[in-house]
Amino acid sequence: MTEKKRLKALAKLRPYVREVADRMKLRDWVVTIQEPPPDNEGSLASMCAVEGRARANIRFSDDFFELSPENMRQTVVHELVHCHFGSMHNGLCEVLDKGAHAFYLETFERGIDVTADLIAPSMPLPPC
Numbered sequence: 543m544t545e546k547k548r549l550k551a552l553a554k555l556r557p558y559v560r561e562v563a564d565r566m567k568l569r570d571w572v573v574t575i576q577e578p579p580p581d582n583e584g585s586l587a588s589m590c591a592v593e594g595r596a597r598a599n600i601r602f603s604d605d606f607f608e609l610s611p612e613n614m615r616q617t618v619v620h621e622l623v624h625c626h627f628g629s630m631h632n633g634l635c636e637v638l639d640k641g642a643h644a645f646y647l648e649t650f651e652r653g654i655d656v657t658a659d660l661i662a663p664s665m666p667l668p669p670c
């Protein structure tokens with residue numbers, strides 16, 4: 543994906559993510575789409591909730607923009623569901639030992655994904 547095409551796609555995505563965030567009871571959150579894309583290989587998107595603040599930074603990979611509109615919507619919802627669990631997640635990541643942390647991450651992501659699957663159909667499809 544060229545940089546020009548990527549920047550154009552991100553510009554179209556920003557108001558969509560804002561709309562979905564508002565519908566997901568995140569109206570008071572500042573949700574920023576950041577560059578560069580996530581650095582972990584194979585990730586469609588990544589999200590970081592800023593500890594103690596209603597603020598989240600989301601990054602989208604080039605592969606994200608190749609998804610079907612339904613899968614793009616599910617991915618956006620998935621990242622935004624994380625916002626509601628940001629404090630719990632950050633706290634647990636600080637106290638769990640390595641083995642418990644790996645188990646927690648796997649089950650947590652599965653739970654976030656199922657929750658996103660349930661919420662996504664009630665959200666509009668993205669414009670891109």
Ligand SMILES: [Zn+2]
Pocket residue numbers: 620621624651654
């Ligand atoms: Zn996730």
